[in-house]
Structure formats: structure tokens, C-alpha cells
Amino acid sequence: MAESDKGRRTIRDVAKAAGVSIATASNALNGIGRTKAETVEKVRRVAEEIGFRPNALARGLLKRRSHAIGMITNDTYGRLTLPMAAGVSEALVDHGVSVFLCATNNDPRLARLHLESLLDRQVDGIIFTATRLDLRPPPEFAKLPIPVVYAFAEGPKESVTFHPDDAQGARIAVEHLQGLGRQRILHITGAEDYKAARIRADSYRELVGSGSSVMFGDWSEEWGREAVAQVLARGSARPDAIFCGSDEIARGVIDALRDNGISAPEDIAIAGFDNWEIVAKQTRPPLTTVDMELKELGRRAGLAIHQLCNGESVEPGQTLLPCSLVVRKSA
Amino acid sequence: MAESDKGRRTIRDVAKAAGVSIATASNALNGIGRTKAETVEKVRRVAEEIGFRPNALARGLLKRRSHAIGMITNDTYGRLTLPMAAGVSEALVDHGVSVFLCATNNDPRLARLHLESLLDRQVDGIIFTATRLDLRPPPEFAKLPIPVVYAFAEGPKESVTFHPDDAQGARIAVEHLQGLGRQRILHITGAEDYKAARIRADSYRELVGSGSSVMFGDWSEEWGREAVAQVLARGSARPDAIFCGSDEIARGVIDALRDNGISAPEDIAIAGFDNWEIVAKQTRPPLTTVDMELKELGRRAGLAIHQLCNGESVEPGQTLLPCSLVVRKSA
Numbered sequence: 001m002a003e004s005d006k007g008r009r010t011i012r013d014v015a016k017a018a019g020v021s022i023a024t025a026s027n028a029l030n031g032i033g034r035t036k037a038e039t040v041e042k043v044r045r046v047a048e049e050i051g052f053r054p055n056a057l058a059r060g061l062l063k064r065r066s067h068a069i070g071m072i073t074n075d076t077y078g079r080l081t082l083p084m085a086a087g088v089s090e091a092l093v094d095h096g097v098s099v100f101l102c103a104t105n106n107d108p109r110l111a112r113l114h115l116e117s118l119l120d121r122q123v124d125g126i127i128f129t130a131t132r133l134d135l136r137p138p139p140e141f142a143k144l145p146i147p148v149v150y151a152f153a154e155g156p157k158e159s160v161t162f163h164p165d166d167a168q169g170a171r172i173a174v175e176h177l178q179g180l181g182r183q184r185i186l187h188i189t190g191a192e193d194y195k196a197a198r199i200r201a202d203s204y205r206e207l208v209g210s211g212s213s214v215m216f217g218d219w220s221e222e223w224g225r226e227a228v229a230q231v232l233a234r235g236s237a238r239p240d241a242i243f244c245g246s247d248e249i250a251r252g253v254i255d256a257l258r259d260n261g262i263s264a265p266e267d268i269a270i271a272g273f274d275n276w277e278i279v280a281k282q283t284r285p286p287l288t289t290v291d292m293e294l295k296e297l298g299r300r301a302g303l304a305i306h307q308l309c310n311g312e313s314v315e316p317g318q319t320l321l322p323c324s325l326v327v328r329k330s331a
Numbered sequence: 332m333a334e335s336d337k338g339r340r341t342i343r344d345v346a347k348a349a350g351v352s353i354a355t356a357s358n359a360l361n362g363i364g365r366t367k368a369e370t371v372e373k374v375r376r377v378a379e380e381i382g383f384r385p386n387a388l389a390r391g392l393l394k395r396r397s398h399a400i401g402m403i404t405n406d407t408y409g410r411l412t413l414p415m416a417a418g419v420s421e422a423l424v425d426h427g428v429s430v431f432l433c434a435t436n437n438d439p440r441l442a443r444l445h446l447e448s449l450l451d452r453q454v455d456g457i458i459f460t461a462t463r464l465d466l467r468p469p470p471e472f473a474k475l476p477i478p479v480v481y482a483f484a485e486g487p488k489e490s491v492t493f494h495p496d497d498a499q500g501a502r503i504a505v506e507h508l509q510g511l512g513r514q515r516i517l518h519i520t521g522a523e524d525y526k527a528a529r530i531r532a533d534s535y536r537e538l539v540g541s542g543s544s545v546m547f548g549d550w551s552e553e554w555g556r557e558a559v560a561q562v563l564a565r566g567s568a569r570p571d572a573i574f575c576g577s578d579e580i581a582r583g584v585i586d587a588l589r590d591n592g593i594s595a596p597e598d599i600a601i602a603g604f605d606n607w608e609i610v611a612k613q614t615r616p617p618l619t620t621v622d623m624e625l626k627e628l629g630r631r632a633g634l635a636i637h638q639l640c641n642g643e644s645v646e647p648g649q650t651l652l653p654c655s656l657v658v659r660k661s662a
Contacts, residue, residue, distance in 0.1 A: 066452075067452070068399075068431070068452065070429075081413075082412075082413065082434070085432065085434065086434050086436065089433070089434060093441070093444050093445065093448065094444075096448060096451070098401075098431045098433070098445075098448050098449070098452060099431065099432065100399070100429045100430065100431055100432075101416065101430065101431075101432035102420070102429070102430075103413070103416065103417055103420060105417065110424065113424050113425075114424065114429075117424065117427060117429050118429070120427070121397075121398070121399065121429060220613075221613045222613075248609075248613075251613075255586075255615075278410075278579075278609070278610075279609075282551075282552045282553075282579075282582075284586075
């Protein structure tokens, strides 16, 4: 069976093939010492020909850099993490920085193990992400000897944090519904103890004014259906549009309206929040919804950690990144 | 701002605090040389007290091991990858092995960049995963100098590969429907060019025999709805059960039946495949479906790559891991 260093070329092989000493080969590859330019060129050409890889571990030791960062997340579904991880990776891959992905599954023991392991292998920095904006990292994070960037999570004061601009996201959705001439816009959303739910609701209330009505519940399709049942039972002036706090809620809302012979967008226009395509593209009709641009959020977090790891300074505080509206058929 | 080595304790600090030479401190921590047992103990205690971390990079150099592996996936959604990654991580975290997650987004340039980067940092091995069983890795994989394990992907001949047992998974679903006394079981599934679709269909045909009927289409809810429309238009003997090739297809099937006043499981029992909870728990009624046990698949792949990296031998060939049936309300 394969072994871990089977076939790996060493500096010794390069020196032999180039007909120089190991010291000369090493100097040539590292661009140090007083080796003649033509020798440097020859050593490098030979190294490439025989497939020698300069040892990243050794270079890391020299520079006290591992050129790796850790991304710690409490998310196991990957719904939020994977797009962010793709953005982080996009920002870093061209700099030769790789990403250790550590899913803690909300298990403090696992979180500590991952953190120990990341420190042990001397990652240059850590990106902490979560499934909710107001999730705080474990207390160990406060005293880490390396830079930390927070994305879609609550960092300590003065930390570098990236969040989607939930207020602006809610605003473009509600303005879109208003732009369609809708006058009685209802907001059905998730749990009020989520910061994102409160921010979006406040933004909605500000635009809709005195006619506003927010129904908090949870982040499920079931709550969307249940909320519609409550609204229809009231019997009073029906909404002509519903802004939903998530795509899953929107799907429940649309299904329940359909069951009652009420069609979207003709009778009631529907907007969602997430642009989670597996849901948003499958509602009938397909869902108009807010996209939090999570990949861009990840890219920004990746660039920030890269700057911090290079010793460059990054403005501390929370950066809000704009959301976009994806218009499909439901509004 | 934080810098990459701010606050990191060095071997120098340990030596000073323990009142010994750097060489002695180093020997004590590495368990080499002829240092007295009490000195070794003192150095180690002091190292722990001041928060010194033995340098994983340096240890990696000594042992030619980085104690890191790469996991390369073409999957960006994370639906299949994240549970597998959780399993891989679970198998490796206690061995101090971390996982670089590299999503290629089906982009060959990105795949090459990630592979270069992983080799450059001398990972001990690679796990290749994909979104379909028959996806082959890029040609570069054939000649890697380190072990590779394939999970939910098609490895070269004689490679170590882990797949869910799709035939057995289909069998337990169909047997469950038969156990409910259903006589006319239809199979609605995804694209026939997917190996998994063909294996599941063959397994279904074998059990159902002469009355079998397979409708290939794609892996979407929309196809589930369209297939039901075709079945109802035929008008001939209706199925009393439908085995669906994915949860999304099953959701489309259930919704379309509901729209036509046909209820599950009373009129037609429905079984899915995937146990993707975001879909399977939200159908009305909740879906009885096959779980591919992807976390266990990841755990097995993690253990295999760990053995290979240790130079232990692992039986080459394809290992099929059993699926389980999650019984909810639809059948």
C-alpha cells in the first residue's frame, strides 16, 4: 500500500540531479546566499523537472507562518457555512493559503478539540462563523494569540466582524412589494430571540408604518402554514402581500394559501429571505427573495484574515454587507 | 492589531522558565536524549504552565508527517459533503489529524490549485468525494505520491472506495411498501445516466417482478409532479405505492397527489430516498425514506485514510455500507 512519503523528492535528489551541494541547492531554491544566477536557474529547473516540492512545513517554520487558517462553525447543515467557505477559499487560494474546516456541531468538547488542534498546527488565523448573528464564540476565543475574524457571528467588542445588512435586506423586499402597489403588507417571521428576526422586523415596521403587523414564530414551513391559518381565521381585511422572514416560512405560506384557493402573486404577493435555492426555486410559483450574498461575505472575511495574518491593520468593528433581491414569480 | 506570532511561547521561554538549556528543554519535550526523568518532568510541567505549544510544524518535519489530510469535493451545496465531512472529522479529531476542506465547484482550475496547495503543504493523504457515485477524479489523481480514499465517488481500479449500498437501500424501501400489503408499486426516479438511479431501479425491479414500472426523469420536485400528472392521465390501474428515487422527487409526488385529492399513505403510500431532513420532515405527511448514513460513510473513509497514512494496509476495492429506513408517516 501507499505510504505517506512514497515517491516524495527531497532536496538531496535535487542537489544530485543538478550536480551541486545540498547547501547550494537549498540556497538556490530559497533565494538566499550568493549562488550564481545561472546555478539558481539550473537548480530551479531541475527541481521542477524531477517534481520536487519545496517543503511547505519547512518554509512555515522559517517564516513562522503555516499559510493555513482555521474556519470554525457550529453549522452542520452547511446551508450557511458552505457558501461562506467557498468565498473564504476563493479569497485565499491564490495566496496559497488553505482552510481547515472545523464543524463543532454545537458540542463544546469538539469545539475545544478543534481549537487546540488548530493552535497546535499554528494556523495563522481563525474565522469563526455561526448559524445565527448573535451566537458568541466559546470564551477561549477572547485570549487567542492569533487573529480572529467573525463572519455571521457575534464577535467581542472591537473585533473584526462581517454581517449581512439585514435591515437593508428587509427594506429592498418591502419596497419591492410596495412598488407593486401592495397596501396591506404582513410580516411573518422566525423566533423573536434571533437578532436577525428583530432587525428585519424593525426595518419592515419603519417602512410600513401604522398598518404594520409582525407575527413571530419559528423558522419552519409549519409555522408559515400555521400563521396563514391564523390570518384566514381572523377574517378581517386580508393582507395583499406577505414578507416572510425566511424561504422556508414563505414556502409554508404559499402552500397554505394554495390549499385555500388563494393564489400568489395575484391575490397575495409573497417575498422570502435567504434565496436558498432548494426551497426558493421549488415553491409554486418560484419565490422572490432576499439573497444575503454569503459567498461575498466569506470572501471579505477571507481577505480580512489574510491582511491580519500579514500584520496589516484592519479597521475593527462590524461591517454590514448589502443584500440583493432575486425577483422570481411570487412578487 | 494582532500579529501572527504575538504571544506565542517558544522553546526559549520554556528553557528560561525551567532553568535549563534550550537543548535540554527540547530533548525533554521530544522525549529524546539522556535527560534525567525529574528534569523531563519539570520541563514538561513548566511548558504546560506557560502555555507552550510543541510546534506541530517542527514535529511534522521530523516525522515527515503533517497530520493533516485534504478532503476535495465537487459539491458546493454541502448536502452530501457536510455530513461526510462531519464523519471524517469525527474519525480523525482524536488522532490529532485536521482536515483541509477544498470545494472545487466543478472548476478544473480550482481543483488543480487546491491539489497543488495540498501537496505543497504535504498533507498525509486525500479523501475525494463527489455528488455522484460515478464522478471520476481529475487525471492528476492517478499519480499522487500520497494515499487517496474515494467516498461517494468513482475511484480508479484497486483504489479504496466507500459507497452507500444503493441496492440494499432500495430493497428495504420496497420491502417496507410490500410489507404494508401494497401490490402495485411504481418507481419514479432521477436521470438514468446516474449509476445510483440504475442500481436502485434494478433492485426495485428484482423485488417487484412483472408488475414493475420505472419512470426515469431528473432529481427535482418538478419531475415528481410531472410524473404524477402522467400517471393520472393514463387512467389505467393506479399504483397503491410509489417508491421515489429522492426525497425531492417524493415531495413533488406528494404535492401533486394532494392537489388531485389523493392522500398519502391512505390512497398511495410514498417512500423517498436520502432522508434529507429539510425535505423529508416537511412533506405532508412527513416522509418515510432511506438514509444513506453519510456520516458513517465519512467516518469509515476517515479511518481508512488514517490507516493508509500510518503505512498500514487497507483492503483495496469498493466497500458498500448499509442504508437504513427512517419510517415517518407517508408509508
